Amino acid sequence: MSGNLLTFSLSVFTGFFAVMNPISGVPAFLGLVKGRNKEQKKEIAKIATRAAFLIVVFFVLLGKYVFEIFGLTIPAFKITGGILLFYVGFEMLQSKQSSIQHQKDLEPDTSIAITPLAIPLLAGPGTIVTGMNFVTDSDYIHIAIVILIFALIAYMNFVAFSLSDLIIKRIGNNLITVVGKMMGLILAIMGIGMIMRGVKLEFGAYFL
Template identity: 55%
Template sequence: MMESSYFAFALSVFTGFFAIMNPIANTPVFLGLVEDSPQAQREKIARTACITAFVIVTAFVVLGNVLFSVFGITIPAFKITGGLLLFYVGFEMLQSKKSNVHHQGEHAEVDDGVAISPLAIPILAGPGTIVTAMSHVTSTNLINNAIVIGMFAIMCFLSYLSFRMSNIIVKKLGQNLIIVIGKIMGLVIAIMGTGMVIDGIKLGFLK
């Protein structure tokens, strides 16, 4: 029974990360940033971006409760604000816009610094990703926290593979299908955001 509960939790976390990070939809962004770079540099940029994103989100997962205490953030307030943020990101994705919250600076100069910004921050480890991670660890145990970190590690690895094979993915799927996938993920994110707002209201006002 406990194992099935952890599996359901892991599946929920993975779905949330996949929707907000969407490795497939991010491949055209990656290509746009590194199109003039040799393959070896592309792989280095992809690897650095994914490792950096993993370190950032893991730090928030591990130190999340401490940050809450230091800044006096309540769980209901976090869920409501985070839910509104996720809904905004998803709504813009449904309109085929790249969210100002989650995607920035796509025309940055092509060098290794691109791996840190905008790839690691905010494309992979943007506010939406951090909100998704912390929403699962604010009041859970160490096993659940480890599951969140593990699921994010898997997502970072999938993102790395997508970046490495970005030319093939875009060529095989086509830009139109990638846009459709992005819209579906946008709907999932908007629904998740609405759910977080409802949970926050229940926690804060309906005790």
């Protein structure tokens, strides 16, 4: 049982880390908070990560009810979510800022902590799909693990955003680009795996 929970926890961490990588989000954060002082940047980072956490937790806890209300099925969700994750990962591999995860050409103002930082930079469709995928057929222990691990990832993003100037200075944009490509590959592979699981759930019986 403990081994299964550890494996599940590692899968959840990898999934969230790939789609919500703290390091690869630093350049976007710096571009949006340009001109702010250190305290203002930290406050924006705090609001953005808290908002992203609440948004994802909402979908994690109420995902099953959303399925029931709209008559959705787990196989359909896994296939659709897998396609979405693959698309985001594929764009990351091509060094593009995903049109799903990010909004473009937005002027930085007092609301940037919520949009576009919290939504959709941090809690974009890819993040929400990842979280819901891990809890669609899980018990309360697994749901709690997903929430706790996402809280850790959100905190890691807060730390990365707070230290964004130092990170860019020490690491440089080139290494951040390499990390982004690696996360894109992981995300694309996870998307294919999700599609395969969805197809197996829906059509597996026909091939037995």
